[in-house]
Amino acid sequence: MRKNINSVKVFSPASVANVGPGFDILGFAINNIGDTITLTKRNDESYVMEAIGAELPLNPEQNVATVALKSFCMHVGHKGGFDIKIEKNFTPGSGLGSSASSAVGAVYAANELLESGFSREELITFALDGEALASGNRHGDNVVPCMLGGFVGVKNCDPYEGFQVSFPDDLNVLIVFPDVPIKTSEARAILPQTVTLKDGIKQAANMAGLIKGLMDGDYSLIKASLQDVFAQPHRKKMIPQYDRVEDIIMKNGAIGFNISGSGPAMFAFFNKNQGLTEVKRQIESVYNAEQIHVQFLESTINKNGVTVVQ
Structure with missing residues (x-):
């Protein structure tokens, strides 16, 4: 001691x-x-x-x-x-x-x-x-x-x-964060206070599927379940070029993509053996055209x- x-x-x-x-x-x-x-x-x-x-x-x-x-x-x-x-x-x-x-x-x-x-x-x-x-x-x-x-x-x-x-050891994370600060309190304020029964059921099913996919290392199930019908449709409007970044990420073999926290950071799951140089180049080109600085971080799970x- x-x-x-x-x-x-x-x-x-x-x-x-x-x-x-x-x-x-x-x-x-x-x-x-x-x-x-x-x-x-x-x-x-x-x-x-x-x-x-x-x-x-x-x-x-x-x-x-x-x-x-x-x-x-x-x-x-x-x-x-x-x-x-x-x-x-x-x-x-x-x-x-x-x-x-x-x-x-x-x-x-x-x-x-x-x-x-x-x-x-x-x-x-x-x-x-x-x-x-x-x-x-x-x-x-x-x-x-x-x-x-x-x-x-x-x-x-x-x-x-x-x-x-639990989660698969070969799960890699790419963080994309454009230089556009967003306060958590502001990101919460834009969210609706009620959701439909249909959306509630869909969100619960996705959550169950995501946890099962992580525990089993089932990348197909993770990809199918990493969907948010509560916050993402509203918060993505605060992040410049969100839809274009998502399109690039998913076309380059991502296991899933979504907003990190309240944004503006976004995250994507990849297999750790997949090279991400071209993905980052394409995303950087999108933000350069908007004169927005963007940073990237590749990480395993801590x-x-x-x-x-x-």
């Missing part, structure tokens, strides 16, 4: 939420992109923020990391302050769970630093306090996979109930979730 440690550094991965029909339910963590958070004890009760790589609120009452951190510390009775350094390598508003990465990283680091002994599942509720500040809702489909890793279905948030979903780093 570690004694008298004063600082902890963690890596908190980015994530894809609202996976196809899994609106507010299904998400997965990705590799190679996320937040690096260093939490250091102070001798006073202040929370002092430093942000690298993105402009973030430095007021502790307005930052998702410190809101989550304060919630955890209040619960465990810790009254000391912290220096909190957040190094981001992806942009808030990209649709890759930026707020969840910060909130999860902060509470996980605090649990390690204070040696509080909480399980990852027990930490979820505190991270959700931070996520709620950013989106206005306590939804866990970014927070939970960021915390636990892999694919996760969220059944309930308060208290957390969920389940991890199986570990948030971790301590040296």
Whole structure:
């Protein structure tokens, strides 16, 4: 057991939420992109923020990391302050769970630093306090996979109930994110508050098919099920050239395609042995014509979730 440690550094991965029909339910963590958070004890009760790589609120009452951190510390009775350094390598508003990465990283680091002994599942509720500040809702489909890793279905948030979903090892993800920030709160505001019985049945059937396809490694079933009739028809209008990108992706052998979170990031599943150079070239050409910068990330599924780093 570690004694008298004063600082902890963690890596908190980015994530894809609202996976196809899994609106507010299904998400997965990705590799190679996320937040690096260093939490250091102070001798006073202040929370002092430093942000690298993105402009973030430095007021502790307005930052998702410190809101989550304060919630955890209040619960465990810790009254000391912290220096909190957040190094981001992806942009808030990209649709890759930026707020969840910060909130999860902060509470996980605090649990390690204070040696509080909480399980990852027990930490979820505190991270959700931070996520709620950013989106206005306590939804866990970014927070939970960021915390636990892999694919996760969220059944309930308060208290957390969920389940991890197995998936094929050769599943590769291509993330496409045009430089068009979209706030989660705005993307939620455009959604209708009711759905038809027909659409509800279709969404439930797609969700069941997607989970079965992931568990069995059945790419045909994944492709047939990765359809969203709730959010995607409305949110795709906020993403420039969405339909053209989808057409390129699917014509180049994708297993499935949809919006990542609230957008503007989009994700596609491919077999990891498939080359994606031509796919990216075609998509880049589309956005160059619109004078929109676009970035790409190829990733496998992150199986570990948030971790301590040296």
